[in-house]
Amino acid sequence: MDNLRFYIQTFGCQMNDHDSAVLARLLEEQGHLEVETAEGADVILLNTCAIRERAEQKVYSQLGRYRFLKEKRPEIVLGVGGCVAQGEGRKVLRRAPYVDLVFGTRTLHRVPELVEAVRSGRRQVVATALDDDPVALATLYAHAAGRGPRAYVTVMQGCDNYCAYCVVPYVRGRELSRPADELVEEVRRLAAEGVVEVTLLGQNVNSYGQKPPGEVDFPSLLRHVAAVDGIRRVRFTTSHPKDLSDDLIRAFAEVPGVMPHIHLPVQSGADRVLTAMNRRYTVAHYLGLVERLRRLRPDIALTSDLIVGFPGETDAEFEATLALMEQVVFDGLFSFKYSLRPGTRAAELTDPVPEAVKEERLARLQRLQGEHSLRRNRAMEGQVFSVLVEGGSKVGDGQVMGRTPQNKIVNFAGEVAWRAREVPVRVTAAAVNSSRGEAVGPAG
Ligand code: SF4
Incomplete structure (x- = not known):
């Protein structure tokens, strides 16, 4: 097999980020080289996400852009993997016939072989079996x-x-x-x-x-x-x-x-909506968990996911979600407007919330969360945290970036050589997404 330059574009969650890192490692071990842009690549792979409708549209519009690269260099192998590919299978080829390869969430380990199959026969390949070879996939993860x-x-x-x-x-x-x-x-x-x-x-x-x-x-x-x-x-x-x-x-x-950090998605503050979502817990149960977590680990940071505009969500149910936020005061939140995914149970529900109402609810919710994130971060000011240094900071020269045990980002004056070491840092100024600090002791 030739040594190829490959480019992976990743959409979606941490799981996908990790899958892409595993895939990159696998391809590198075959002698291929990862490159920073699609322009110079021989193999372009999209690792896709199907959680939101717009994420799916993004994939197809991105594929449209890669089509132009392929028109100039037809030898490029264009592959689509991840959740959109898994869900759509061959349909990807119908919507984007210039795609060469469709691989699924459980066929990652076969990508080098599939790329070679495309290159040797210049034919389209689809490999999306969910029961392909669980042992080979597990071995791949173990190896990455x-x-x-x-x-x-x-x-x-x-x-x-x-x-x-x-x-x-x-x-x-x-x-x-x-x-x-x-x-x-x-x-x-x-x-x-x-x-x-x-x-x-x-x-x-x-x-x-x-x-x-x-x-x-x-x-x-x-x-x-x-x-x-x-x-x-x-x-x-x-x-x-x-x-x-x-x-x-x-x-x-x-x-x-x-x-001391837990991501505990609550999704809604109204019991009726939670039941309709098939979440199988109540608001009271959730609040009980928060209470126990904070009692046993008072410094714990809590983050969550919330969906607004689930079919049938009333004004009162949305207000209940805001009330839950006021009660918990999350450190951070991923919030989304509900979007219909074909094939799911909610797709059969007939009382959609109008788009404008969803937007208004999301904006209110995010405003409130902005206040809460700032409040939680300001409470850190003056305190010293052990910060694990990850590398240079985007905020400027001479600054490094790291995370507190609560997973909060802190930027402070330091040396990149401190990477992978823990430094005691006093937080001096907090903002919504990150804080500034100063080292108050040696890197450990
Ligand atoms: S727990 Fe629910 S929201 Fe999370 S991945 Fe499973 S089905 Fe999706």
Whole structure:
């Protein structure tokens, strides 16, 4: 096989970012070279996201732009993977007939071979089986190392929850946990390569170990990972509120290395909407979890996801969501207007919220969250945090950027050589998305 220059464009979530990093590593190991722009690439791969309608449209308009590159250089291999590709399969070729390769969320490990199949026969290839070869995929994840002080580790694939608005169970397949010993081995290898912080990734890590049965549960996995020599920080995402156990909540207080931040998507502050979304918890249950988390780990940061304009959401139900925000005061929030995804249960609901109402609700919600994020960040001013330095900062020369245990970004005067080390930093000025600080001790 020739040595090719490849370019990967990633849309969507951390899971996709991680898949792209794994794919890049796999292609590099075959002797190919990652490049920064599509213009100079022999292989262009889009790793797509289907969560929102607009994300899908973005993919097709981006493909339209790559079409011009292919017209100039027909030998380019243009591939589409990820959730849109998984959901659409061959339909991608109908909408964008100049695409050469469609690969799915569980055929990542086959991409080098598929690219070669396209190149050798100049034919279109579609490989989107969800049960392709789970062992080969798991081996690929186990083999893909992180770069820099932080790395992601995919602990499970897929999701069985079928929230009414969500396409993930259809495009990422059934829930499947990776064996714990393999994961711990992967974390050991990452630590040996200089990684000090790992984030365990899954659509719902709280149900880790249930499918297939026989594995340890998630709190136990967390304890094993945190015990690996060299690993100083452990994070995880995402947690489903219906599965957040007392044991896992206790891990925040009991397991050194488990960082005080949890992303706990609530989605709505109204019980009727939560039921319609098939979330299987109530607002009271959610608030109970928040109360327990904060009682056991008072410095914990809480972030969440909220959807506005789910079909049938009334003004009063939206006000209930704002009331929940006032009660919790989240550190950060990902908020979205509901968008219909074909094939999901919510697609059958007949009482859509008008677009203008959704927009107005989203704007109100985001204004309120802006105030809350600032309030939570200002509470950090004057306090000293251990900041893990990730590298140079965008804010200017002589500044480095790192994260507090709560996952908050702090910029301060320092040296890039401090990368992967923890520095005590006093926060001097907080803003909505990041803070400024000053080092008050040596890098450890
Ligand atoms: S838990 Fe619900 S929202 Fe999350 S991936 Fe699964 S179905 Fe989608």
